Amino acid sequence: MLDLKFIRDNPGLVKHAIQVKRVQLDLDELLRVDRELLELRQRVEALQAERNANAKAVPKAAKEDKPLLIEKGKALGEELRELDPALRAHEDALRQLLLRVPNLPLPGVPEGKDDSDNVELRREGTPPSFSFTPLDHVALLEQHGWADPERVARVSGSRSYLLKGEAALLEQAILTFALTFLSERGFTPLSTTALVRPETLVATGHFPGGEDQVYKIEGEELMLAGTAEVPVNSLYAGEILPLEELPLSIAAISGAFRSEAGSAGRDVRGLMRVHEFRKVEQYVICKADQQEALKWFETLLANAEGILRALELPYRVVQNCTGDMGAGKALMYDIETWVPSEQLYRETHSCSYLGDWQARRTGLRYRDEDGKPQFAHTLNNTGIAVPRVLVPFLENHQQEGGRIRIPEALRPFLGGKAFIG
Numbered sequence: 001m002l003d004l005k006f007i008r009d010n011p012g013l014v015k016h017a018i019q020v021k022r023v024q025l026d027l028d029e030l031l032r033v034d035r036e037l038l039e040l041r042q043r044v045e046a047l048q049a050e051r052n053a054n055a056k057a058v059p060k061a062a063k064e065d066k067p068l069l070i071e072k073g074k075a076l077g078e079e080l081r082e083l084d085p086a087l088r089a090h091e092d093a094l095r096q097l098l099l100r101v102p103n104l105p106l107p108g109v110p111e112g113k114d115d116s117d118n119v120e121l122r123r124e125g126t127p128p129s130f131s132f133t134p135l136d137h138v139a140l141l142e143q144h145g146w147a148d149p150e151r152v153a154r155v156s157g158s159r160s161y162l163l164k165g166e167a168a169l170l171e172q173a174i175l176t177f178a179l180t181f182l183s184e185r186g187f188t189p190l191s192t193t194a195l196v197r198p199e200t201l202v203a204t205g206h207f208p209g210g211e212d213q214v215y216k217i218e219g220e221e222l223m224l225a226g227t228a229e230v231p232v233n234s235l236y237a238g239e240i241l242p243l244e245e246l247p248l249s250i251a252a253i254s255g256a257f258r259s260e261a262g263s264a265g266r267d268v269r270g271l272m273r274v275h276e277f278r279k280v281e282q283y284v285i286c287k288a289d290q291q292e293a294l295k296w297f298e299t300l301l302a303n304a305e306g307i308l309r310a311l312e313l314p315y316r317v318v319q320n321c322t323g324d325m326g327a328g329k330a331l332m333y334d335i336e337t338w339v340p341s342e343q344l345y346r347e348t349h350s351c352s353y354l355g356d357w358q359a360r361r362t363g364l365r366y367r368d369e370d371g372k373p374q375f376a377h378t379l380n381n382t383g384i385a386v387p388r389v390l391v392p393f394l395e396n397h398q399q400e401g402g403r404i405r406i407p408e409a410l411r412p413f414l415g416g417k418a419f420i421g
């Protein structure tokens with residue numbers, strides 16, 4: 001959400017953001033509803049003033065004038081009541097329209113239509129060359145009996161997965177490694193639910209627009225979040241945090257649930273794109289200072305890169321273009337990790353800075369140096385998400401014969417093993 005005054009004063013800037021972010025919104029309609037609402041409010045205030053003046057006049061009026069004044073008061077009250085529905089309708093319409101206004105991309109964000117227009121910034125690590133014919137992750141899981149796709153499909157349908165034996169231990173080890181890595185860097189570890197109220201999905205910006213991606217609980221006002229960003233972003237909703245409590249840096253581990261509506265046919269085999277996964281999420285709430293926030297952006301990115309480097313996985317960093325960054329982002333980088341079987345870098349992390357766009361929707365404020373309530377700035381990045389990262393992990397670390405080498409940094413989380421399988 002942007003500040004309504006900012007929108008009124010900068011319609012051109014906002015229209016440009018709507019256009020380059022490919023958001024369906026007619027800003028002129030929003031401005032029209034805004035003007036009509038202002039006129040309605042002025043009319044209500046005038047009527048209220050008139051009714052108050054009239055009410056004051058009654059006791060002082062001459063006896064024979066009183067009935068007329070009382071009638072007048074009733075008529076004014078009636079006229080006010082008749083305006084109420086229009087007032088409510090305009091307020092609701094304006095709020096719905098405001099929720100669709102995208103954030104402005106920072107200067108320098110490349111304009112583009114989709115991920116094919118993202119800009120590669122740098123590559124780290126060297127994709128392995130194998131002296132044998134490497135297997136893909138599905139074949140590696142199969143070889144070691146680490147998965148059971150047929151049985152789990154019978155139980156849970158498509159885009160489900162289970163991991164057995166050392167692969168289950170590996171998944172757990174990677175999650176614990178990432179949570180430990182972040183807590184050692186000052187992030188508060190937090191284990192949280194994915195069950196959330198619908199307004200928390202409006203608060204992050206997933207709604208309106210992303211409703212078809214989210215599983216709803218039948219008969220309850222509860223949904224399953226696709227990322228811990230959702231519950232964490234609303235933890236402090238409605239509060240005014242003391243300045244000294246900021247910045248908040250949280251490493252939240254949770255389940256994540258996604259319908260993947262619209263992804264039919266993509267990544268249908270294996271672990272890349274499933275309905276339920278687990279993620280360690282980095283989340284920061286800081287004061288409304290872009291310079292400080294951008295330092296946090298670099299920190300969140302560096303943390304994710306540090307985790308991938310510790311896992312000895314080659315990756316690249318790309319900057320998302322305006323058409324691939326979503327409505328709320330001011331700045332966004334993806335980290336894509338090398339998948340040998342596809343000979344491609346595939347997205348494993350998304351790092352975003354949202355300014356106060358999310359905080360406005362969430363009612364997330366702090367008291368600044370002058371004691372004035374201000375909307376905070378928020379940022380988030382993936383720490384690690386399993387099982388997706390197991391795809392590059394298993395494929396890059398496979399040895400001839402199918403054993404998987406465990407990087408040094410991960411061994412303490414896996415009973416000291418240097419290999420599994």
Ligand SMILES: Nc1ncnc2c1ncn2[C@@H]1O[C@H](COS(=O)(=O)NC(=O)[C@@H](N)CO)[C@@H](O)[C@H]1O
Binds near residue numbers: 226274349382383
């Ligand atoms: N359906 C899925 N199956 C497995 N992993 C997924 C799925 N969807 C997303 N992920 C993983 O979760 C990461 C973050 O998802 S994201 O939508 O890009 N970004 C977020 O959720 C942000 N909160 C940052 O984590 C992805 O980079 C990917 O590694």
